[in-house]
Structure formats: structure tokens, C-alpha cells
Amino acid sequence: MTVPELDLDVHLTAEDLAAALRADARRGLTATPKWLPPKYFYDARGSALFEEITRLREYYPTRAEREILAERAGAIARRTGAKVLVELGSGSSEKTRLLLDALREHGTLGSFVPLDVSGAALRDALAALRTDYPDLHLHGIVADFVNHLEVLPESGTRLVAFLGGTIGNLVPAERAAFLAGVRARLSPGEWLLIGADLVKNPAVLVPAYDDAAGVTAEFNRNVLHVLNRELHADFNPSLFAHVALWDPANEWIEMRLRATRPMTVHVADLGLDVSFAGGEELRTEVSAKFRPGRLANELAAAGFAVRDRWTDTLGRFSLTLAAAV
Incomplete structure (x- = not known):
């Protein structure tokens, strides 16, 4: 046979992806409030973490x-x-x-x-x-x-x-x-x-994005590891707390990263210094429910x-x- x-x-080269990351990071990190697109979770480590998430009870x-x-x-x-x-x-x-x-x-x-x-x-x-x-x-x-x-x-x-x-x-x-x-x-x-x-019920929705084992928290923080590696940033991911909340007005889950103290992060490839106030949040994902x-x-x-x-x-x-x- x-x-x-x-x-x-x-139709999308490594150079295209790198340029998109630079553009998205600059827009998102200089916005008010700050945000990053969820597609940057998914490097090899992030993809493996997501596969682990799909097997979680929650x-x-x-x-x-x-x-x-x-x-x-x-x-x-x-x-x-x-x-x-x-x-x-x-x-x-x-x-x-x-x-x-x-x-x-x-x-x-x-x-x-x-x-x-x-x-x-x-x-x-x-x-x-x-x-x-x-x-x-x-x-x-x-x-x-x-x-x-x-x-x-x-x-x-x-x-x-x-x-x-x-x-x-x-x-x-x-x-x-x-x-x-x-x-x-x-x-x-x-x-x-x-x-x-x-x-x-949010009692079902929220745990799906905030599991007891903390796998989703690591998945969320992985976007900071991506920025550190790809844009030579100096985020300390351990200083950002994972946040998952239900927005009843928009009927979606938001995942955020919350700075646990004031800090300034340098993103070398963008020539950018990003200041975070203590408690300030960076939105990393919206997941609408229908x-x-x-x-x-x-x-x-x-x-x-x-x-x-x-x-x-x-x-x-x-x-x-x-x-x-």
C-alpha cells in the first residue's frame, strides 16, 4: 500500500512568533490594567502542565x-x-x-x-x-x-x-x-x-482554574518564565500569586497574576522597565462560558x-x- x-x-515562522511576542508584551505590559495573551502559556513546559491539568479532578x-x-x-x-x-x-x-x-x-x-x-x-x-x-x-x-x-x-x-x-x-x-x-x-x-x-455554579467553575494541587498556578506563572527566556526579562515568578475569579457580568473566568509586593521588572529585549504596585494584577486569560x-x-x-x-x-x-x- x-x-x-x-x-x-x-505560514508562521519562529521569527514571526518572536515578533508577535515582542509586540504583544509591549502592548500588554504598558496597558492599564496590564495583560498578556493566553497563547504564551504554551511552550513545551506550559503544554505539559496543561496536559496535567486536563487529568485533574477539578x-x-x-x-x-x-x-x-x-x-x-x-x-x-x-x-x-x-x-x-x-x-x-x-x-x-x-x-x-x-x-x-x-x-x-x-x-x-x-x-x-x-x-x-x-x-x-x-x-x-x-x-x-x-x-x-x-x-x-x-x-x-x-x-x-x-x-x-x-x-x-x-x-x-x-x-x-x-x-x-x-x-x-x-x-x-x-x-x-x-x-x-x-x-x-x-x-x-x-x-x-x-x-x-x-x-x-462558580463553585464548579473556579476550582477548574484554581486546583488544590497548584498545577494551574504553575501553568499561569509559566507565562513569566516564557518572557524571561524569550525577552530576557527578570520576572521572579514566585513573587506573583495565581488568581482565578468569576466575572458574573461578563460570564467568564479571569486568570490573573497578582504582584505580592511592589517591584520593577526589566524586559531587556524591549528596553522596558515595568513597575508593579503591591497587589497589582496582570490578566493572563479570559475564559468565557456560554x-x-x-x-x-x-x-x-x-x-x-x-x-x-x-x-x-x-x-x-x-x-x-x-x-x-
Whole structure:
């Protein structure tokens, strides 16, 4: 049997990532209040910490989404008949194998297109997938799902998967632009599958981002290790406390790092001195939670119609299947 060729297109180089980090760090660290984008958690150490988080008792989203996929992947395959599965922010594509298996069993799937900012992670994932799916054409794309949607392949009936609740890391204006961008790349009748965490009791939500073992705290502080290494900053991460709180007005979790005393941090590569007051907070992540009507309305505004929606048995997480109209 001939092994299909494995393609890897690079639209985001190490130099691009370094330039984006410099620009984001300068904007965020000089803003009031200070902020950093959550994508900078995910170097090798941060990715390993996040994998550990997904196995924690308190962190339900990964288990809940996997439960839905295990139950509903067959229905998704039958409904969409997708020939091309595209995954945005693919990472290891572990849960996505449930979709791959269902679509392959349905007999329509010809290719899988994972897109991720990390070329190294993408190559590792593709190598594992090639072993397990030797008959599937694999086309990896190193790119940013926010800024590079135009690079998505155009052939075949496509199902775009955006899993893990990552949609919640975008604030409303960013979500609107993202969903409109995805819709612009799809033809009527093609598909978008979105995993979204649901609004629930803060007593369940907050511990998912502030576990008893402190793994999420280390994950949060990892962004400071990234700045130290990549921008030659001199943050002392141990002087920043992990904060996770529920914002009921915006219906999202915020993760922050709180300076435990006044300090000035030097970021050598930016020629920047950043002062923190004691107790001052640096926002590192927003994770929006959704009500069914809210997500359906946002999808409709972007040109999608919801065709199916499922939750796990405890009603904590949802998968929404929407068609481009």
C-alpha cells in the first residue's frame, strides 16, 4: 500500500512568533490594567502542565467534551459527510481521533488538516497520526487561527472543528471577527463544530482554574518564565500569586497574576522597565462560558445556522454543529 504524502505548510515562522511576542508584551505590559495573551502559556513546559491539568479532578472540560465526542461522533459524521476535517488550534489532536474514526467509518473522509502555531507540536502529532491513519492524507498548517484563516484548503466538503472551549479565550469582538472569518472561508452547506464551556455554579467553575494541587498556578506563572527566556526579562515568578475569579457580568473566568509586593521588572529585549504596585494584577486569560442562546446568536450573526447541539450527561459542556448558510 502506498503511504499518502504528508504535507506541512508553514505560514508562521519562529521569527514571526518572536515578533508577535515582542509586540504583544509591549502592548500588554504598558496597558492599564496590564495583560498578556493566553497563547504564551504554551511552550513545551506550559503544554505539559496543561496536559496535567486536563487529568485533574477539578478540571472537567476535557472529560466532558470527550464524553460528547465519544457519544456523538457517528452522528456528526453522518450529518456532515465531511471529506476534509480541519482542526483549528489542534495541539495533539487526541480527542479529534474520535471524529477521524467516525468519519473514516462513514466512508467520506479523505484528508485531515490540523492547524497550530507550534510547528514542533504539529510535526509530533502528524507523525503519530501517520502511523495510526496510513490511508489518510495529512496536511499540517503552521499558522495562527485568528490571523491566517485564508490559508485553509478549499477542496472537498469541509468540517472545521474548534474544540476545547478555546472559543472562550476570545472576547466578544474577537469572537465575532473569528466566526465571520471562518464563515468567509466556507461555502454554504459546509460545517463548523464548536466546543464551548457552559455557564454554571462558580463553585464548579473556579476550582477548574484554581486546583488544590497548584498545577494551574504553575501553568499561569509559566507565562513569566516564557518572557524571561524569550525577552530576557527578570520576572521572579514566585513573587506573583495565581488568581482565578468569576466575572458574573461578563460570564467568564479571569486568570490573573497578582504582584505580592511592589517591584520593577526589566524586559531587556524591549528596553522596558515595568513597575508593579503591591497587589497589582496582570490578566493572563479570559475564559468565557456560554448559554445556548448566546452562542447560537453569535453564530447566526456570522452566517451560520445551528443544526445540532449536545451536552455531556451533567450539562457542563456543549458541542454545537452549525452549517454555513
